[in-house]
Amino acid sequence: MPDKRPPRILAAIMPTDSTDNAYREQRIRNLNALSEHGHHPYGEAFTRSGTLAELRAGFEEGREVQAAGRLMAVRAMGKSVFADLRDGTGRFQLYVGRKDLPEALFDAFSLLDLGDHIGVAGTLFVTRTGEPSIHVTSWKLLSKAILQPPEKFHGLVDTEERYRKRYLDLVANPDVRARFNIRIRIMQEIRAFLAARGFQEVETPMMQPQAGGAAARPFVTRYHALDCEMYMRIAPELYLKRLLVGGFDKVFEMNRNFRNEGLDRTHNPEFTVLEVYEAYGDRHTMKRLIEELLPHLCRQVLGRLSVESAETGESIDFTPPYREVAYRDLVRERMGDGWFSLDAAAARAAAEAAGVAVDPQWDHLMITHEVYDKLIEKTLRQPTFVTRIPRPFVPLAKACSDDPALADVFEFVVAGKELCPGYTEQNDPFEQRRALAAQAGDNTERIDEDFITALEHGMPPAGGLGLGIDRLTMLLTGTEAIRDVILFPQLKAR
């Protein structure tokens, strides 16, 4: 099966530079030797009978097949050679016997190196030790690797190398690929779930003249054609609500947000969020959506409703319905029934006594929120909707009809971390302007006037939610570092 046409002349790419190491030179010698055998070192399309996983699933002794993949291991014993081939779906063993293929083709097999891509033709059989294998009758080089792959047994361990050279991490560590497969499935299932309920996926600007929809420092960039500053979005919310005004009743967007903040185990400067809006709904609509979506995802992606926390090992059960509890009740539960009658000084003393450091400038509201953040949220292990949150923290939501000091929202908390806020969205342009002005303080230019104008044209009452996809993936895959669920996490330039 080697190419018939003359091999390419490759002498020109032989390394002349002393930084090239001996392994690379050896592989280039093998490349040239394969060329002389008629193998094009960087071949073209190859017709496969199926992926390696399909070959395994549809295994049938004696069946003639063609397969392709990367050479991961070679166990040569004179006149017979065993090798492991791997593609994106799995691995399969090759058996190459001296008497079963032309002598030149058998000899050239030893010029292959680990990491090379090859295509093979042969028949399926089972070895004496019970391993399904391809009895190779012909093979062809598809792509020559001139650098060594990582070690076969330990894989690639060095964390920095794993992130900087993710392609090697993926080749060397099959569990990494498995984890990203789960992330991909999660996103596919979310899209299918929402599409089945009549939601339409839209795309709104990533580059915005002002960054709204959340409180976070944005990345700034310069647009030369318009001679102005642009901001990478920190949230798509204000644009999605413009679409509610425009008549999109059920919309979602699942894409990147960018926040110019620190990076650590749970924060990457770009991260993926699902935002969903449903006209004529409210936070109860969103709560029901979450209670359907999460069990659906668990079932489809994991095949079960419980996951194990990476942090503590405890079991987290996604069987609905989930607990719903008011923010103030949680605070009273932890700090005592009298908490909301304390003045700021007494609250500060009580918070300090409970081990929470409190800024002396803070008012009762801020102190309470710090107590919630530091003491209470982490204790909510099973899926929990925390409702009735003080309005200053959620300027884009409506007030509770029975208490103007509280927002009609939930924070959905799982394993002690906020996973997803859900709102009864503010559609009153007067109230919205007041809330945004209060948040902006003196810096009034930060208010998105066009958004307020849109509200003045009439936004239907609506429910909305925002689900962090990276964190959801961490939860469902039992991963502690956000970098392990992002293919190319942010690292400093080296």
Place this chain on the structure above:
RNA sequence: GGGAGCGUAGCUCAGUUGGUUAGAGCAGCUGACUCUUAAUCAGCGGGUCGUGGGUUCGAGUCCCUCCGCUCCUACCA
């Protein structure tokens, strides 16, 4: 931003109190071997010890600078 730790062969790791020519496994090269699967056996090669400086008769090892990574901590989801 603050604190602690780490960086040795292509990969995974040893390296003693500062002391000869820096070691091992995998991978590579040469040879043997027709059912192996971390194949096995014999032999061989492979190093800017992250970078730059310093102390010392002598530095992978001790001190300083810088680069990168990890963990803790602070801000954010």
